[in-house]
Amino acid sequence: MPDLIFLRELLVSGVNYLQLFLEAISVICVAIGLVKTLYILITVKDGRAARFYFGNWLAIALEFQLAADILITTVDPDLDSLIKLAIIAVIRTFLNYFLAKELEHNLLGEEPKGKTSKHQ
Template identity: 45%
Template structure:
């Protein structure tokens, strides 16, 4: 009887740990978006006097880099929430979210590669 209780206790401990880890990953994703917004605004404000296509592209690319990272983090948080106690409903939602976020990330990265100056 005691062994069964320790298994249940361990499962609850893992569920709580994953819940907190998911929360930390989500907060990190939100912070990345906030930092990206600040970096983008800084780039835009510095270049407000210069009216050129290059400045506009650089400003967009700055934000796109941060958004791509934030999308990866948010997808990771979604995977964590489903990994502990998946139901078919949660798995379906995760699949839809994963497809949408992966597509967004793909197009963001493609645009980054197309618009970035060669190294």
């Protein structure tokens, strides 16, 4: 039985380090996305493209955050971590849905519904 306790502690410790690593990657994704988006805004001056580009980086960051939360929830499933996991999953789902819609409209060369062109 002491071997199982040791293995569990080893697993929890490994998951904690992996969670920290995944959260760090998430922060790095947001930072990279911000820098590249600002570059697009400054050089191209296309707010729509910049918003779409930054949204993609946010979606990637949320994927890493979701993975980190799934890991921590598997070894310590309390109500707070389950709620956090559910919230991140919902945000990620909505963000990906709207990014897909925006991409679809960009590929078709259309304005998204509810928006009017400034050039009319």
